[in-house]
Amino acid sequence: MITYPMVELARLVAQAGLAAEPTYDGQTFGDKAAAYVAAAEQTVAYHEDQWHGAGYYAFRDDATFLAYPGRDLPLNQSNAMGRMLLVLYDVTGNGVGAKVMMRTRNVDIAIKGMYWKINAPDGIWLGINHDWEDAEYTEFKDFGLAYLELTATWNTPLTDNLYFIYGFGIGGGVVLGDIYTRPAYGCTADNFENPNTIGTGCYYINSSTREKEDLPPGMGVLEVFGGIRYDIMGNITVKGEVGMFLPGMLRATLGVEFLF
Template sequence: MKIQSILFAVLLSLLPAAVKAQSTSSVPFMPQISSVTDDMIQTQEEGTVFKRKFGFGGQFTYNWVPEFWLHIAVKGAHDVSDSSFGGRFIYRTKNADVTFKLMYWKINQPSGIWLGINHDWADAEWTEFDNLQFLYGEIAVTWNTKLVSLFNGRSNLFFIYGFGIGGGTVMGDVYTTPAYGCTADNYKDPQPTGSPSACTYTPASSEREKEDIPRAMGALEAFIGLRLDLMDMLSLKGELGIFLPGFLQASLAVEFYF
C-alpha cells in the first residue's frame, strides 16, 4: 500500500506538467492550426491551381513551313501548311508542368516539282504525296512564371516556355515521276506531257516509282506562350514554337484539372 501511495503521488505530480506540455506543443503528425491557416492564406494569394496535381486536355496545332525556309535544303520547294490535333495528360507542380502528348498530324504536303539543293534541274521529278500522316508521342516540360492576377484574383495569367521530345511513325506513300524542261522560273507550273508548258511530266509513266521513306521519325519542340487559369480546374494555353524537322507551330490547348 505504501508503494502504491508513492506511485499515485508521483502520477499526480506529473499530470500538471504533462497537461502544460500538451497545451504548448502539437502532436508530431498534426500541424498547428496557425501553420495550416498560414498555408491557406499563402495559397489564396498565389493561386490554387498548382494544388491540382493532375489534368487532361486537348490540343489543336497549326503547322507551317514557309518556302524560303525550305530553300535552305531544297532547290525546288513549296509552302507547306496543315494542322494536327491530339490529347494530353498533365502533371502540374507549382512552377512547372510535365505533359504527355499523343498527337495526330495529317501532312497535306502539296504534290509538285521538288528538287534537292545538290541536284541539277535535269534531275527534277514530279512528286506525289499520298495520304502522308504522322502519329507521335511527346513528353514536354513547361515552366510557368506568373505575370498578373485578373478578375479580382479569380484568374491568373502566366508566361510559359519549355521544350518537348518524342517520336512516332510516318504513314502514307511518296511517288516520283521524271520531269523535263523544268527550271527555277517554271517549276511551280508543271503540266502533263503534250502541253505547251516547258516543264512537263507524264502522269502514267512507266518510270513512276514508289520512294522509300523513313517510317520512324523523332520529334523535338521548343516553345513560348501564355497560360490563363480561368478557374481552379480550367486552364487555357497558347503557344508559339518550332517543331523539328522544321515546322513553325501555333497551338491552343484546353486543360482540366482534378
C-alpha cells in the first residue's frame, strides 16, 4: 500500500519532465524517483514467494499470528500490490514478447515478436559529432520499439541442464512514441547531468516551444547475442541473454520460457 504512491510519484516526475528539478534537500526529483523505484522493486522481490498461481498473494506458511499461515491475503492488500506493479511496469520500461520456436539438440530456430518500452531518461542529449553548443534538453513520450525477428540460437552444454547460448537474429521493427527537444545553454561535459531552469550552469527555458523530432517509421533489426540457459524441467527454461542491436542498441533480458 505504501509503495504505490511512491512509484506513482516516479511516473509523474517522468511524465512532467521534472527529473532535473531540485528539491528542498539538494537532491533532484529524479534522484528521489530512482530511490522510490528501487525500494518498490525490493518490495516486489521480498513478497515474490507469497504469490499464489491462482492470482493472489497469501500469508507465508511460517506466519506466527492467529490462524492465517498459508491463507490468502485480504483483497485490499493483494490489490495494493497489483496497482503498484502496473505503475512499476510503466516506470521501469520492461518489455514483453512471445515467440514460436523449433528446438533441436544443438540449435533453436525461432520467430519472436517483442515490445520493448525504452525507458530513456529526460535530460541533456548531444548528437554524435556535435559540439556542446548544439546540446538540447530532450523529453521522451511513450518511447519504444516493436519488432519481429527470426533468430538462430546455438546451445553448448556446460553441465547437466546448463548451456552457454549464442546466436544472431534478423528482422524489422516499428519505432513508437514521440521525442521532443528544446535548446539548452551553458552545458559542458562537467555539468550536463544536472540541468536546471533558473538560468545558471547548464540550463534550458521551460517555457520555450518544444520541437517534435521526426522518427523513422520503421527500422531493420540485426542482432547478435549470448547468454546462459538452464532447463528446470523439460518444458521450463530460465534464460539470461545480452545482445546488441545494430545500428547501436544494447539489450539485457532475464526470463522464464514455457514450451508448449
